[in-house]
Amino acid sequence: MLHTRTHLAIATVIGAIALPTFASEPIIGLITKTETNPFFVKMKEGATAEAKAKGAKLLSAAGKTDGDNAGQVTAIENMIAAGAKTILITPSDSKAIVPSIKKARDKGVLVIALDSPTEPIDATDALFATDNYKAGILIGEYAKASLGGKPVKIATLDLFPGHPVGAQRHNGFLQGFGLKSFDAKNNELAKPAEVVCMADSFGDQAKGQTAMENCLQKNPDINLVYTINEPAAAGAFNALKKAGKEKGVMVVSVDGGCQGIKDVAAGKIAATSQQYPLKMAAMGVAAGVEYAKTGKKPSGYTDTGVTLIAAKPAAGVDSKDTKTGMDLCWGNK
Structure with missing residues (x-):
């Protein structure tokens, strides 16, 4: 859906002491399909908790509705401008979002798909999702x-x-x-x-x-x-x-x-x-922090479990x- 506003909520996760260096406070973005679906609410909860535990700063955004590719494109642009070095995304449109993801990766941003793969799947650095x-x-x-x-x-x-x-x-x-x-x-x-x-x-x-x-x-x-x-x-x-x-x-x-x-x-x-959205997001944040500290990138598909x-x-x-x-x-x- 075109011409929709993206609600970009910036949540700063504060540890005992917030040091002003990138290494101590990596900026990680989370972009979900919507803000209201309980699945994505739980995903954001997992990302927030892991960011707090790892001493990271979390930026979160969502499309106005499921399928709002334009909103997700804007969110990516906003997060790059805000200094995010990792972006976690649940793609609303698996094909249409790919050019924006490429722009982010070309700037050195680690991009991990959560829950839903892009098309092609290797348009992101990695996928953490249910099988x-x-x-x-x-x-x-x-x-x-x-x-x-x-x-x-x-x-x-x-x-x-x-x-x-x-x-x-x-x-x-x-x-x-x-x-x-x-x-x-x-x-x-x-x-x-x-x-x-x-x-x-x-x-x-x-x-x-x-x-x-x-x-x-x-x-x-x-x-x-x-x-x-x-x-x-x-x-x-x-x-x-x-x-x-x-x-x-x-x-x-x-x-x-x-x-x-x-x-x-x-x-x-x-x-x-x-399936387990909290685990997906927590793993994504952990990978983002690891990338900020060591430059190590995850790759391929990681199964987050199903029962x-x-x-x-x-x-x-x-x-x-x-x-x-x-x-x-x-x-x-």
Whole structure:
């Protein structure tokens, strides 16, 4: 979305004594997709805590909405001007942000992608993120084991076309269920015959509900729903409940936010793959401080972990219960 304002909040993390040298107080920027999504709130919390522990100065910014590439471009420019030597970013547009990242790197700024890769992935120095393909595989395996060979008619409530994370979760889910799929490097969405409806939810609850309502109109016999995240899953459940079908349809998802784990405990979501935004950001800040001190740069992909959380275990599938999920979740408990 063009012509949106970026809200650049500068938070100075003060140690016992703030020394006026770059080495003692490296400046690190964190740019998230939005300020309000609990996932990114938790990410900022992790970055803030690690910066304080390491004696760094943290600059934080976010786009006005998910997809606000222009806002992220402005944030990068502002952070370079403010002296940031490391920028951590969750790219809203994996392709459009690349020229701005190149400009930063050309000036000697370390750029680390968090959560979502750029396209191409090596446009940043490193990526700290959930293995989203694995996250999809875990919920696919769980659904297959739980349904015990029952024929399925699947609805997938996806993110939006072309997004790497959306494709990885979608295709991983199908792979885990044992259906024809693409590998983790393919940004297309596989559609085997068992998938009777595919719709874009943009990770939004209201859009997820509308998407599910439309899918049910096209095929009222849907009995398995994959969703890109837990807000979309909540929307799907609302649509199913409205249609009187909530007890006969399994919903699986990815995220691990506190509300999502509550929805698993309540039976609205059968299982979710939990990811760890606080850890991503903390690792990013630590890498930025190391770069400031020694010039050492991280490279490639670092897996920040994923855990299957389910209210009911499924035979042959490793999962943790909702108590464990609540202990590790993000957002309001």
